Amino acid sequence: MSVVTRFAPSPTGFLHIGGARTALFNWLFTQHHGGKFLLRIEDTDRKRSSQEAVDAILDGLRWLELGWDGEPVYQFAQQARHAEVAHAMLEAGHAYRCYCSPDELTAMREKAKAEKRPIRYDGTWRDRDPSQAPAGVDPVIRLKAPQDGETVIDDLVQGRVTVQNAELDDMVLLRADGTPTYMLSVVVDDHDMGCTHVIRGDDHLNNAFRQAQVFMAMGWDLPVFAHIPLIHGADGAKLSKRHGALGVDAYRDMGFLPEAVRNYLLRLGWGHGDDEIISTAQAIEWFDMDGVGRSASRFDMAKLTNLNGHYLRNTDDARLVDLVVPLLADAHDSVVDEAGRARLLAGMAGLKERAKDLNELAANSVFYVRDGAQPLNDKAEKLLAGDARAHLANMANTFATLEPWTDDALEAAVREAAEAADVKLGKMAQPLRAALTGSNASPSLFEVMRILGRDETLARLRGQT
């Protein structure tokens, strides 16, 4: 039997990091087993669903490179089918009409709460004859759930979980207005889509029991469930916007690479021995549910950042240039021309060693693409205080006739000058760096000068004197 999984977000907001991990696990699971990864948009809550959210989720999945099979299924469009199943259950005696008003139900709950009894529907209409129905009340259809025995879920992550049927009440399948509830829709859609595995957040574990009852009432095969633990914020509390429950687009904007985010999310709650850096191909080969832990994990921005730095350093220079050029234009007001692009490409190896994310990479790259005297940051300003500018002028004269224009020759010239002036190399090099890059930190000074070329180097040095 071929594996079919689905990712089923509600389009009520962006694709947050927890949803992204759920999608990743579903995707990896199907890639590993050679199955199909389907997408279902659970848009039955018309008030909270929006097309913008659908787009954001799709964009997020695309950015993470988690491709799905076929067209997304929109749950709202399946309404008639869901209602049909509810009526079939009614016919078969697995469901019944309930005429309780919302007020009555509220009163029922209040009473149960006051008496410290479990809060659940008391089955008022379960065995009552429909002839006793009050006039003018549209009934809901409730599941006629088994009252004795227990329901068992053999969960791939949580193990065998059992709940007494007496703990479960008769949930609503079809509302008074004839629309299906989520609990019904999920089951029907999972069945109709042929899902063999349902991999989702463990906030759904409790729902699984009632959903299992619907599957059984319809005589359908139960999918294999895998409820994966939720991701918490750094403080251990539920993920909130303050610490990571951002949309994946926010991580893209923070300059993270999709492969770094995937690797991080994979290791959050899943392990394979001591392995940390895991390529997507390797992940597909290794991934399975038995490696998934059962406890919630905390989101750690520092580790994501570290991983991102690793992937950045191992990314092809040309791809990084392509990623950085738009950032230079947008955030640094520097439109990159052909010459700038060539410098960027030449300097990228040195640049990428020093950045943790694309934004930092772009910021550190600006000096390569902005011609002329560089604006100085505070530390660069200090480096050029005192007699430093005089050294600059001397060095410029030396460089004017230096041959060949190579890292080694450049370094030799600067070392010689430092010796002649009887100062340490740093004393000579740092002011040069400040003038050339506008900063106190940069890639190798000699590499910078080589890439900038003689004319630009001289222009920048003389521009500061």
Place this chain on the structure above:
RNA sequence: GGUCCCAUCGUCUAGUGGUUAGGACGUCAGCCUUUCACGCUGAAGACACGGGUUCGAGCCCCGUUGGGAUCACCA
């Protein structure tokens, strides 16, 4: 509150009855070095607690404590 789930360094985890409890991120120290990074070396740092079972328990059982999820005509 009922039900369900969870519990190894600050964080992510390895560990399935016998280990000096391992790795990674982070932290600290040092090396490298023209700066900043990278890299390298080293250090500190954990089995929540209490009972069992066993020759022996981080691993098995029970309880306690702590955390989480869920209890709608939302999804």
